[in-house]
Amino acid sequence: MTSPPVTREFRALLDVAVDAVIIIDHRGIIEAFNRAAERMFGYTMAEAIGTSVNRLMPEPHRSEHDRHIRRYLDSGVPHIIGIGRDVEACRRDGSSFPVNLAVGHIPDSDPPRFVGFLHDLTSRREAAEEQQRMQQRMASVSRLATMGEMAAAIGHEINQPLAAISNYAMACERLLEAEGTELAEVQAALRQISGQALRAAEIIRRVRNLVRAHEPRRAPADVNKLIEDLSVLIRSDARLSSVELVLDFAGNLPQIELDSIQIQQVLLNLIHNAIEALATASAGARQVIVRSRRLAAGEIEIRVIDSGPGVDPAIAGRIFDPFCTTKEQGTGLGLAISKSIVEAHRGRLEYHPNAPRGACFVITLPNAMESTP
Numbered sequence: 314m315t316s317p318p319v320t321r322e323f324r325a326l327l328d329v330a331v332d333a334v335i336i337i338d339h340r341g342i343i344e345a346f347n348r349a350a351e352r353m354f355g356y357t358m359a360e361a362i363g364t365s366v367n368r369l370m371p372e373p374h375r376s377e378h379d380r381h382i383r384r385y386l387d388s389g390v391p392h393i394i395g396i397g398r399d400v401e402a403c404r405r406d407g408s409s410f411p412v413n414l415a416v417g418h419i420p421d422s423d424p425p426r427f428v429g430f431l432h433d434l435t436s437r438r439e440a441a442e443e444q445q446r447m448q449q450r451m452a453s454v455s456r457l458a459t460m461g462e463m464a465a466a467i468g469h470e471i472n473q474p475l476a477a478i479s480n481y482a483m484a485c486e487r488l489l490e491a492e493g494t495e496l497a498e499v500q501a502a503l504r505q506i507s508g509q510a511l512r513a514a515e516i517i518r519r520v521r522n523l524v525r526a527h528e529p530r531r532a533p534a535d536v537n538k539l540i541e542d543l544s545v546l547i548r549s550d551a552r553l554s555s556v557e558l559v560l561d562f563a564g565n566l567p568q569i570e571l572d573s574i575q576i577q578q579v580l581l582n583l584i585h586n587a588i589e590a591l592a593t594a595s596a597g598a599r600q601v602i603v604r605s606r607r608l609a610a611g612e613i614e615i616r617v618i619d620s621g622p623g624v625d626p627a628i629a630g631r632i633f634d635p636f637c638t639t640k641e642q643g644t645g646l647g648l649a650i651s652k653s654i655v656e657a658h659r660g661r662l663e664y665h666p667n668a669p670r671g672a673c674f675v676i677t678l679p680n681a682m683e684s685t686p
């Protein structure tokens with residue numbers, strides 16, 4: 314074991330430093346290890362000195378470290394030397410933690426030696442995580458605030474089927490009391506009652522989905538595959554309405570972190586809307602195109618384009634509002650739910666009229682995996 318060429322004064326100086334200070338030789342063998350380093354890593358100075366510094370780094374850096382030193386010594390081109398940067402370090406117990414590492418080459422040392430200063434960033438990371446948790450909480454609070462505004466609208470929406478149910482029930486009673494009533498008349502009224510009850514239940518089910526502030530269950534996913542899987546469900550629906558479903562995929566899409574079920578629900582809402590819009594279109598090609606592509610910023614964009622009449626300009630500004638609908642049987646929640654899902658993924662959902670006709674809904678999703686170091 315090489316004895317560390319560190320004087321007593323220098324040792325004392327190292328030990329009062331708040332940050333970890335580690336001196337290594339050209340092979341990466343530790344020559345000095347101060348108190349702060351002992352606290353940070355859980356090794357005593359005696360255990361650390363004479364061993365390789367790479368035990369203080371998690372893989373893959375551990376395996377690459379010797380190569381970095383060699384490359385610097387051969388080429389003189391620094392990879393990290395002279396440049397401070399945030400890296401992961403590894404404690405004695407195997408747990409990893411973030412540090413800012415600044416490395417300097419000790420001048421005129423032969424063989425060359427290096428000194429590393431390490432500043433523990435655990436508390437900074439915790440603060441950032443806490444801030445993110447706060448933001449999520451805020452997002453769900455603001456969603457609830459919107460819900461507050463929605464309460465009146467929900468009441469109104471549910472009231473309609475309830476009033477209808479009550480009317481039909483009274484009609485049934487009258488029909489049953491009257492003489493010569495046809496059974497078919499009663500049956501028709503009962504069918505209306507069950508239909509209206511289903512409609513009320515559907516509104517409640519969808520509102521519940523909208524309120525549920527659950528965090529998306531994210532996993533890396535291939536957006537094209539996700540659309541492909543969904544298209545199996547949609548094709549028969551499209552065929553029934555004589556609509557052609559065209560999938561137009563970019564080939565170079567990276568996997569991104571998302572909740573596949575939720576994003577499929579968004580696509581399903583958009584494609585259903587497109588098919589419904591085409592049902593009212595009189596002439597021309599009935600086409601729904603689902604197109605994926607990668608944007609320069611590393612984001613992924615999915616467009617759902619139809620050749621229908623496009624969104625009625627009179628409601629274009631409100632289509633993402635809950636209960637905004639032009640359909641007899643619509644709840645007007647499809648787009649509101651879709652927007653809240655996409656925004657929970659830190660993405661955007663926008664509408665543009667399509668040229669020469671039709672509607673174009675654009676989902677933009679960030680690539681969270683690419684933005685993490």
Ligand SMILES: Nc1ncnc2c1ncn2[C@@H]1O[C@H](COP(=O)(O)OP(=O)(O)OP(=O)(O)O)[C@@H](O)[C@H]1O
Pocket residue numbers: 582586587590619621622623624625628632637638639640642643644645646647648649671672
């Ligand atoms: N592709 C489209 N083309 C034309 N208009 C559209 C299109 N998509 C949505 N809209 C308009 O936006 C309104 C709101 O859509 P949204 O999906 O939120 O509710 P909905 O489709 O009416 O009801 P639900 O989704 O419950 O069936 C629709 O009623 C329709 O007027």
Ligand SMILES: [Mg+2]
Pocket residue numbers: 582585586643647648
């Ligand atoms: Mg809809």
